[in-house]
Amino acid sequence: MELWNIFDKEWVPVGTWVETALQWVVDNFRFVFQAIKVPFDIVLTGLEDGLTGAPDLLMLAIIVLVGWQAGGRKLAMVTGASMIAIGLMGAWEESMVTLSIVLTCVIFCSLIGIPLGIMAARNDRFWTVLRPFLDLMQTIPSFVYLVPIVMLFSIGNVSGVIVTFIYALPPVVRLTNLGIRQVREDMVEAARAFGASQRQTLYKVELPLAMPTIMAGVNQTIMMALSMVVVASMISVTGLGQMVLRGIGRLDMGIATVGGLGIVFLAIVIDRISQSFGVSARDRGHKKWYETGPVGALRKLAGKG
């Protein structure tokens, strides 16, 4: 062999190792991964059936009302216009599928990410261990773990949710951790001084004060989930992403544009609504949520009539 070109030979067969290891996991632990799929499957199926099954106009009305409640009349108008645009372009069905995938992902990211963030804020050592994992999840190109995900979970919308979940989880953990750590020391001390337990301090003082930061994390998570839509369609996830992918495959600029615009409009709707949830009560003039929007209007009517 030529000494000058020693790197012609593969000395460290990383690829083979990984493949063997993965194959071994698949052979022996597939049932574990199938079990993990179950809760994702249940939530996703429920949402998807609901959103696509409901009459289009009913869904439109619900989304506009949610927008109104979250951010007032102006937001209601923005959400209404965006959703109507999606419908008129003929991407309604697909956008409902994508919406249900994103919502499922957000539900699981919050359910798992917020408690993780709280634990990280309480325990410096846990945070030090957790951080490299979060960095890894965010920086590894998502294409890389598409393969193992498919091998472990097979293809389809549920696997798509899991890929998206892994990619979108870090921000909510990070910002929950940050939000809890940022709560002023004397706020927590005052709660303890008046006899609150750790749990009461968390629910009555720390979480409410950290909520705007946590909601910023949830918002980021949502945006990252949306950005995964096209990538996820490569493992047979349906919805708006699939339209874009199909357009690329067939060099059909029309369908790709419709899919792309659909994603943009959906992103506007979800982003604005989730940002409005994060506005603290102080900035809303200390009105309770049920005193504003359609619910507030209804209550006023009921009170007067």
Add this chain to the structure above:
Amino acid sequence: MADVEIECRNLWKIYGAQEKEALKAVQSEGLSKEEVRDRFNCVLGVRDASFSVNKGEIFCIMGLSGSGKSTLVRHINRLIEPTAGEIHVAGHRVDTMGEAELRKLRAESIGMVFQHMALWPHRSLAENVGFGLEVRDVPLAKRRKAAEEALAAMDLQGWEDHYPDQLSGGMQQRVGLARALAADPDILLMDEPFSALDPLIRRQLQDQFLGLSRKLKKTTVFITHDLDEAIRMGDQIAIMNDGVIVQTGTPEEIVTNPKDAYVAEFVKGISRVSLVRAKTIMSPLDGHNPTSKTVPLDSELGEIMDQFMDDQAPVTVVDTANSAVGIITITDALRALRG
């Protein structure tokens, strides 16, 4: 002797990982704060502090920034764990108390007021004030009533449903006081409650608190870095320096008889006119003829000075039965004024 409500015995607090080792070294070798920091990377917060507070009295802890006042007061409700020493509150050993008992003590028997108010911005005033009752699962209606009463006691009726950021600093601290009083605790801990306020509001709140305190007779530990305030408020004053309580006594004792240079430096600028009393500066009658001018035993120096306005003849001090017990010359009075 009066009933003791709060007592700390040989209390030590050393912040840092090696607190036990540092404690041993300090106790055996008498290291200074700086030596402890350099050798153990620990901060000496409180050093062998002992004091007791009688029921119904206002006990002021005075000292410069970093002298360990906040650290010391937080041991009374054990927001800070002592490194060594005993803490007794209302007959209970706080330092060995279990978690549940401690929470009950904090919620029911000890109210606390903080330097920067520490009101929760997401809770209305009623929710802030009723917090101590809320964590003990008192029903809403009862909580609300207690909060309304406590706010009314601080002249804040009608503000129940407002939020802390809608109030001025002085009002916020009145809410802080209302919150501390809502559960009707026997003990109040106040960590520089008025330091963040401007002088006029501060004076106002001091008066309001003194009035309230005379009525409610709460045992109060009051932290301040201002000797004037300590003298105005305190029945007893403890002076702290670098974690050590250097002197404890009544305002008059501290001012007329400072124990060391540190305390003397503090009391230098303090006016004695309303502090020094006739009984401390009078000399025995010793054959002097009682004069026609008389003052009672505990009249203040200011009143005695008034007696010298028209003529300089000595003043006779009389007891409650109106019999002469001592005499004060103008020289005595001037000397007392100068300190």
